[in-house]
Amino acid sequence: MAELRSRRSNLAVPGSNPRFLEKAKGLPADQVFLDLEDACAPLAKPAARKNVVAALNEGGWGEKVRAVRVNDWTTEWTHTDVIEVVGGAGAELDCLVLPKVAGAAQVQALDLLLTQVEKASGLEVGRIGIEAQIETAQGLADVHGIAAASPRVETLVFGPADFMASIGMRSLVVGGLHPDYPGDPLHSVLVQILVAARANGVQAIDGPFLQVRDVPAFTAAARRSAMLGFDGKWVLHPDQIAAANEVYSPAQEDYDHAELILDAYAWATSDAGGRKGSAMLGDEMIDEASRKMALVVAGKGRAAGM
Ligand code: GLV
Numbered sequence: 001m002a003e004l005r006s007r008r009s010n011l012a013v014p015g016s017n018p019r020f021l022e023k024a025k026g027l028p029a030d031q032v033f034l035d036l037e038d039a040c041a042p043l044a045k046p047a048a049r050k051n052v053v054a055a056l057n058e059g060g061w062g063e064k065v066r067a068v069r070v071n072d073w074t075t076e077w078t079h080t081d082v083i084e085v086v087g088g089a090g091a092e093l094d095c096l097v098l099p100k101v102a103g104a105a106q107v108q109a110l111d112l113l114l115t116q117v118e119k120a121s122g123l124e125v126g127r128i129g130i131e132a133q134i135e136t137a138q139g140l141a142d143v144h145g146i147a148a149a150s151p152r153v154e155t156l157v158f159g160p161a162d163f164m165a166s167i168g169m170r171s172l173v174v175g176g177l178h179p180d181y182p183g184d185p186l187h188s189v190l191v192q193i194l195v196a197a198r199a200n201g202v203q204a205i206d207g208p209f210l211q212v213r214d215v216p217a218f219t220a221a222a223r224r225s226a227m228l229g230f231d232g233k234w235v236l237h238p239d240q241i242a243a244a245n246e247v248y249s250p251a252q253e254d255y256d257h258a259e260l261i262l263d264a265y266a267w268a269t270s271d272a273g274g275r276k277g278s279a280m281l282g283d284e285m286i287d288e289a290s291r292k293m294a295l296v297v298a299g300k301g302r303a304a305g306m
């Protein structure tokens, strides 16, 4: 966990809107994804590709992870998206987001195409990562295969809007609770994505919350997935960024405590500490499992610059 990039807030920016692309550079999101998919109308896609290439090449993104969401493989656009964006700005791009991933083969297809475009453009082969959106019944059915499909996969990203449509969920509330359901109707989906991500050493990113003016409701949804273990969440509006950055960072108190556990356990298991298997930290017994849990919290805090 400690080496993975911080992705607490993943800001969606429509590739068709040069003003939003410019504005996004100055916002404090950990990651931006410049969208060529659902935020761009079909006729706007050719111009959006050019806007995205120009915005990446202009720079000014600071430490942000720079991603572009291409169109899914059932459209006629994916190959042109990859060739134009990676061919035009591959050196300034960290990841491609692949939407509506239906199975491992779709990730492998993107990996192969990326490799060709990297070679043809003189780029380092394999540097650009893939973020796989799990947002259909087929995608969830093959979520482990998708996570393991390529060493390029860096994250699994939940897409609640498409997912709810795909399974026929009778709700229009995306990412929130519903009065007809006791608890979070998407809980089991989140856990399946999280387990597949962790089993394959990749990050798990929660999807968008569409009621963009209701920051308290966004925060509540973010707290639920952060508590499970998710690393971050999509944000659609600048107001959601600070909330996501806070929710997906460990509390300062928890971070400090995690570092303390790591120090105490490292001492107890060292020669000088007597090579013990477990130790006491105040009134708390700590052992190898405590070290692993502490490493998760400390890793998230270190990635967030705590
Ligand atoms: C995001 O792409 C979603 O479908 O929720």
Ligand code: MG
Binding pocket: 038, 099, 135, 159, 161, 162
């Ligand atoms: Mg979607």
